[in-house]
Amino acid sequence: MMRSLFSAVSGLSSHVGMLDVIGNNIANVNTVGFKAGRTTFEEALAQTIRSSVGSIGSRGGLNALQMGTGTRLAATDPLFTQGGIEATGVSTDLALEGSGFFVLNAGDQYLYSRAGSFRLDSSGRLVSSTSGLAVQGYTYDPKVQAFGTQFGDLAIPITEMEPARVTSDISIAGNLNSDSQPLGQALQSAVLYHIDGGTVDSTTKLLSLGTGGEALLQDGDTIAISAQVNGTGYSAEVDVSGNTTLADLMSALQSMLNEDPEVSGTTVSLDSQSRIRIDTPASLGTTAAIDALTMRGMGADDNLRIDFGSSLEMETLQEARDPIAVTQDLTIYDSLGEAHTLTIELTRVLGENAVSWTAKVDNGEVRVLQGGSGRIAWNSDGSIQGLSYNPEGDKIPAGIQLDFGNGSTSPVSMNLDVGTQGTFSGLTMLSSETQVIANQDGYSAGEFVDFQFDQNGIIHGLFSNGVQRPIAQVAVARFANPSGLTREGGSLFAFSPNSGSPMVAPPESHGGLTIQPGALEGSNVDLAEQFTQMILAQRGFQASARVLTTTDEILSDVINLKR
Template sequence: MLLGSFYTGLSGLNANATALNVIGNNLANINTSGYKRSQTNFSQIMSDTIRGVNGGGNPIQVGLGVRTSEIVAKFEQGSIQTTGIKTNLAIQGEGFFAVSTGSQTAYTRSGNFGFNNQGFLVAASGGRVQGFMGTNPDGTVDTSGGNTDMRIDLGEASPPLATSQVRFVSNLSAEAVNGDTYTSSIEVFDSKGVPHQLSITWTKTPNTGEWTYAFEMPSGTVSPAAPNQGTGVVLFGPDGILQEVDGAPVNTIAANRQILITDLDSGAEDILFSFDLLDIPDPTDLTQNTSFTTSFGSTFNTGTIAQNGFGSGVLQDVDFAQDGTMIGFYNNGLTLELGRVALATFNNKLGLKQIDGGFYFPTAASGPASVDGEGTGGRGTVIASSLESSNVDIAEEFTSLIVHQRGYQSNSRTITTTDQLLQEALNLKR
């Protein structure tokens, strides 16, 4: 029986030595971004039965020691630290970043990313970060398709957009007399992205509150024919608010005026734009509208002018929004969504296999990855310009260190005591 005590004590030494190794690894990674501390769990080795259960009494069994049953990662949230580096990303909540290693996809909580010389968003190991790069017609990122390598190309040109809406927020003097004029100008773009100077001239008529308007573009021809001619008449009421447009009350017209520009010098397609005289939030209720043009006081002025076209631009910089969306900034002032970082979740994240660099591989125990955008399916939120710190708790690790140190010492005493008893048994023959 005494010989069995050697192996019982040895199992305790091995188990506690493993635990001490795990604690040392936790403390070594206390400053490792995205690191999740590990915990060692023990289980009893099946007992040796001296007397079985035969109905005549309780069983007599002796334990054979202890073994390490599992070493599990503790996935509690680490604190979020701001770094100021735009490509650093952190996850608040559930999920992992997906990184392609070539033949396989690995998963990590560490968002220490950057762009390589080919424009790919990569982890420190060189693996390519996965995300969604397609866009919907409204310019938002399409997360319904498969994820792919996230990549940018600084210097890449964005396609132009022809102007389809023009707005002047102007005031025409209420004290103007017949023949007074007021002109405002705005830059618009054709289908090739070529800019053109568009001007509108308001002229006071002899009638009370009545003005005419006329568009002019030196590099094109403003259509003179209805219904898209560039001229018209507006009428302001006694309160200075727009009352009629081309003879129709503002609460009955179905839309703002449509103006057509043809014969452009650039050879581009004709420009057809909406001249927004009214803000109509609900097209089904035309009584609820706000006039962009008024006739108050004695001054002429133009406040906000706006149009929705733009010329071709070159990608100059990128940044990440707080939801993980990669945003491109072009030298024409355009801002576009280029992609969004993908997040993966697992049915059993404790079943993941940990490898170097803070990465995990899925296993049969973890189940396959479920990948989507942030905030969906229980996934957490991506925080830009930040990193998640290690979740190692020094006080807890030091306490565990003391406990397992004492466990190791106690098992070593079992071995030395058993050795002394065997020595006494050998001395009986003297």
């Protein structure tokens, strides 16, 4: 009889404990990083009245006779399910997605938390906004471009300067138009015919030219020729008589053009298709170009845009293209962080898929010791074949070598990169618009301006010179049995023998773990589930109380038997 009393009391006690856990869960429904607890009951010690007996001969065995003594609270385990991610917009707030804990320095020990509400203290350390404990992480070493292997207090170097970096690599990308050919190609194209339909040669009389059986010129007409060469005008006249031939017209045109020394050596001829062809020497490069050509005083066919009035305007049908002549300016830096202008000029090589290049700095004020010129070639498909430097003596430079002459490190060697051989990754030569972009890796000194986190917990520093580089990384710990951690209050957990040793590493080393900057992980308490558990706890408590009152009534009846 007394056992039922003790069993009922144990039921009351256990369900009160269950209500305590539920109440704590509900109270922390809005606590950042809180992990709900779960109660587990177990049967209390059973009292054995009679032990079990095995069968003997024809007599069967007997089971043990045992009486339970109630229940007890066996465990209150934290549930480390993922809480909801809530954006805050605060740059130092961090939310963990996946299994892991932030590591905090408590002096004599490390504590662990899912609450990522952090801020900077007066010394620039990243600390918990609730406990003030310093967040642990790894410092970035820009000299070796790697993070350290030992974690410590994570600090933001708000007073740090980013030193200047001298330019060492220059890359050129884009496209050069493969259709662009040097001067020396046909400038003027026009097919002329006799009135009777025959083709034209240099001895053809001008009076016999015409279309549709109609003469274009008459005896006594004057052909006025004018041309523009780099914006300068030139003119000539040819009087037409019965003996004036096409050769006379071409001779007058050639004499007029050769008056300008910039296009001296220009020839005028008739090609195999009876077209007037004007050729300028290829050696002229980009120094001269015939902009326009007009002849008046004769008619022509539609291709020559005939004006059947008093004159004919004959404009160029095919202009010679300038060779690829690209001038690309790029700001580079010396070891002092001073800026200089590097000018690279690209000029098409006649008849080849190649350009020659030259480099100068600050309009020639900075000495180019080696590698100031060379050649870039392409394969027939437009992919890069390679870049070379012009030999200097018996040596072939390995890069552009400069002497800035201002007290900075000298000499400085810069590598010129136009892409990987056989690929289209850099500078191509295709039949499309010419567009060239140059980049380099140097910069001037800069002051620390701001910082931001990424999903691997890396803190990127932003500097006034435009440089963005890692400065530190948050450390994250994992445990074999996170439920074995002990609660320390303040959403903090401590290592215990049953949790396993902490495995501290960068976030990317823990599979399936990311960090959301500017957000916090909310409580994982499910109110609907907690209310359901509350009902179960209440009913369990009521049932145990009923056993207690029933037993009390029976005991009262037993006492009354004596009366």
